[in-house]
Amino acid sequence: MDYNESVPENSMLLELPRETHICHFYKEHAELIEVVVPYILQGILHNDMCILVCPKFRKQELADVLWATCNEMNVEPAQEQIQFIESGLEPQSTSHFLQEKYLSLGDLGYEGLKISFISADCRHMNILDAQENIYFCWRPKIPITVMCSYSIKNGELQSIAEIAQRHKFLLTKKGGKWQVSKGCNCSNHPLCFAEILDQNAIGLDTAGRIIDVTQPCLNLFSCDDIAQLGETFEEFTHDYSAKSVIQTIQNKIPLAKMRYGETLQDCWKMTLPEKGDANLLINLHKTMWRFITGDVLILTLHDITAFTKPYSLTDEIIPMIVHEIKNPLQTLKATNDLVKLSLEKEQGDLAHYISMSDMYIDQIAGLTEDLLTLSRLQTSKPINNEMNVDLTQLLTEVVGSFATQTDHRLILLFDQNTPCYVAGNPCRIVQIVTNLLQNAVKFTPEGGQIWIDLQVHDNTAVLIVEDEGIGVPPEESERIFEPFFRSSNAQEHQSGLGLGLYISKRLANLLGGDLLSKPRPQAGTIMELSLPLADPDL
Incomplete structure (x- = not known):
């Protein structure tokens, strides 16, 4: 088969002369394969013995690709024309192997020797120096071509420059194409490499x-x-x-x-x-x-x-996941309701188990809602704060709904007949208040007390939720507002992702206020939500 018909026309390796010392720099593994394989193929077609000195983990893959390419192009290497040697061997052992192969070229009928040195990392590029220098300090009778392939992914510029100076040609990829250039005179151009x-x-x-x-x-x-x-x-x-x-x-x-x-x-x-x-x-x-x-x-x-940049889960994937979770949860909840309606009075145990199922469904629904809120917050979309909200009425309604769902005593310390208007978004304020009350209930023993107060200081309304629960270690008082952080003394059975307080503080800040945590002297926690009072003229 004619040589020029066997190798792709766009293979720039055809232009490289024999008896050349080539330095091949590559960044990705694919760039190693796409150069070494045509380089060895060229040697086969020139009737050269081809030796690959490579790391052990590269050998099998290179061999597989080489044989597949030869079969595809109907090229059949002679027996033992392609030789592999592990680059981890001592330099002296490698030198003896190469010298032995070189001395046998004439007897075996080969016209030249083609060597491919493959270094796994630029930090180990000096390992091959002992072998490289042997073949270019004198003129061999049989042509020898050596290509040294170095990964520059982790290499420093100075190290790359030092190794490049030892080669006659540099083979690098620029603009998606492999280019060959002669060795540079670094004393004249320090940035040439x-x-x-x-x-x-x-x-x-x-x-x-x-x-x-x-x-x-x-x-x-x-x-x-x-x-x-x-x-x-x-x-x-x-x-x-x-x-x-x-x-x-x-x-x-x-x-x-x-x-x-x-x-x-x-x-x-x-x-x-x-x-x-x-x-x-x-x-x-x-x-x-x-x-x-x-x-x-x-x-x-x-x-x-x-x-x-963090992967954009919050922008695309989390809303999609939440949507996919909420649909089956709603279906499961509706199914439980239908089952409870069809139960007989004597089937009390089954009704209890279904109620437990409802509780866990509500927990999962709450977690998915936290994730969805997190994704919305991280897209930095503004919150409409132009509404006047009666915080007194809002608190009374939210606390009233909680009182029917818990055994804890919820004690209101503020005057429920005195309106207190703040500037904000009622849905977001309800979300913050609900989270504060849920935390107070979750971390306070059954039957414990929770106090809710509303005060006004200057132009700010301050909602105070005080519980007698497990409290927060002083060194963690600020960390509890970090995403996915859970206090070290939180009991294992208390569920949550550690997003509630992070979301609440972010919402408070977006509403022009703040959320703070204080230790309660008698044990427990005091949470303070501050919001700006509404403009009385609006």
């Missing part, structure tokens, strides 16, 4: 002046040229509102005091022209390069905004 690897990088001198920048970095900040980034590091961080999270790399860091080879890491919050607020992982490295103004430092920026 960052440019090739499509990284966001800025070159600085020790005075903090910006001396170079990669095109991807210009694109990230929507700049046409280096001048638009600013003249200095301090100006750059100021213009793009950079705020250090870890406080390691700040806008006035003494760059001149950094040592050669030293690397600092930080996370910045920045404002990007097109993306808005963003989170970036920052590396600052002092290199061995020199510029006309002195030593060179490289600042690399990795946009990690997509990884730091």
Whole structure:
């Protein structure tokens, strides 16, 4: 079969000459496969012996893909034409194996040797140096081509640059296409490797002046040229509102005091022209390069905004889940009601079990409602606070409905005949009050007392719910308002997701008020809900 007909026309590996030392950088596993397989296939068709030096966990997959590709293209390798060796072996063992294979090439009728070194991580790239250097310090009689594949996913720019300098050619993917470039002269262009690897990088001198920048970095900040980034590091961080999270790399860091080879890491919050607020992982490295103004430092920026944003469960999935749960719950509740209507008087035990079922259905319905409210709150939709609500009447009605459902004594301390108007949304206020009363009942022993008071201070109405329950440990008085937090002394059988108080406080804040927790001296908890009084002129 003709060689040019056997290999895809778009395979750029056809253009690589033999007797070449190639450095292949890849980010994803698929990028390893799509280069190594055609590279070995080219060797088979050139009648080269092909040796893959790879980690043990890569061997089987590479072998499977290679054989499948050969079968698909009707290419049949000679016996033992493809050899695998584990890269975890000692360098000396690997060297002896390769030397033995090289000396046998002529006797076996092969025209060349094709080697693929595969490193699992850029941090281990020096492991292969001993073998690589053997084949390029002298001119072998039989052509040898070596391609070294390195994952740059976790590699630092300086390490990548060091290994790239040892190769004649660099093979990298830019704009979705593999490109081959000759090795760079790093003494003339300190950011050449960052440019090739499509990284966001800025070159600085020790005075903090910006001396170079990669095109991807210009694109990230929507700049046409280096001048638009600013003249200095301090100006750059100021213009793009950079705020250090870890406080390691700040806008006035003494760059001149950094040592050669030293690397600092930080996370910045920045404002990007097109993306808005963003989170970036920052590396600052002092290199061995020199510029006309002195030593060179490289600042690399990795946009990690997509990884730091919480998955949008609250926007899409939670409402859908709640909807799917509520429908069968409503059906189950209605079925229980029908069964209770059809029961005979003597079937009291069955009626009791159905009542227990109703209780658990109500618990699940309450949890789903909390999740739905959470999703609405996190979408930051405003609440209509333009209504005047008589808090006295609202409290009287809510407490009255609770009194019929509990054995606890609910004691009203306020005058039920004196209206108290607040500005707010009655549905949301009922939701807060209901949650406070539910918590008081849940954490107070049966038969205990719960006091409800309503006071007015200046322009604020304050609702106070006081119970004699288990209370809240002082060190947790603020944490109880965090989502999914449950107090350490909450009994295991008391259900809940830890969302009630978080939702109530968020609602109180959106209504222009607040929700606070205080310890009760005689044991128990005091919850205070403050809401702004309504404008008497409205």
